[in-house]
Amino acid sequence: MEHNMILENELIEDDCHIKCKRYLISLFGESAAEYFLSPSSCSKEIPSWFSQLKDDMKDHTSAVTLWDAMRQRSALILQESNTEPSMEITNEIVRRVTDWKTLKKQDHLMHLAGVKYMFRRAQRNQAISALLLHHNPLFDYMINNGLN
Template sequence: MFGESTAEYFLNLSSLRQNTPAWYTHMRDNMKAVALWDALRQRSAQIMKEKETKPTDWKKLMREDHLHRISAIRQMFRSAQRNQAYTALLLQHRP
C-alpha cells in the first residue's frame, strides 16, 4: 500500500525487540518487503478462513464509515456553496 521503502522502514525498527514467530522470521529473511506484506495478508486471510471468524458488526462498521464519508462530503459541498455566495456578494459590491 505505501511502497517497498515504507515497508522496509517498519520491518527494520530497532526499537522493537521481541520474540517473533519462526515463520515470520523465515519470510522476512527470504523475501523483499512487498512480497512479505503479500504473504502476511495471505496468511491472515488463511487464519480467518480456518477459524471462520468474521467481525460481528462488520456491516454496521462499514455503514458507519460510509455515513461518515457522506457527511464530510455534504459539509464540503455546503462550504463550497457558502464560499461561492461570498464571492458573488463581493463581486457585486466591488468598487
C-alpha cells in the same frame, strides 16, 4: 581540503543533533526525548507459531518443507479471513460510509457558501465602482488635448 569539509559536516551534524535534542526535551521532557533519540534495541522475537513449526519438523527441516508448511498456514489464515463479517463490523462500515457522505455534503455546502460570498462581494464591488464613476467621471483626454 576534503578533510576540512568532512570536519565541517560533522560539526554541522553535531550542532543539529544538539538542537534537535534540546527541542525534543522542551516538548516531551528528558526521558521521552532519550527514547526518541536512542537507537532501538528491541529484540525481534520469533513468532510462537514459527517456533512450533520448526519444533514439529525437528531434523527434517528443509527449505521445501518449511515453505510448504508456511504456505499451508497462509492458506488457513486466508480461509479464516474469508468468513462472513460480523454484524458489528458491517454496522461500523455502514456508519463510516454515512459519516463520510455527511462530511462530503458539508464540505460541498461550505464550498457553495464561499462561492455565494465571493459573488456577493463582486456585485458589491461592482456597485461601488459604478457609484464612484458616476460621481467622479473619468478625465477625458481628447477634450483637453484639443483633438475634438
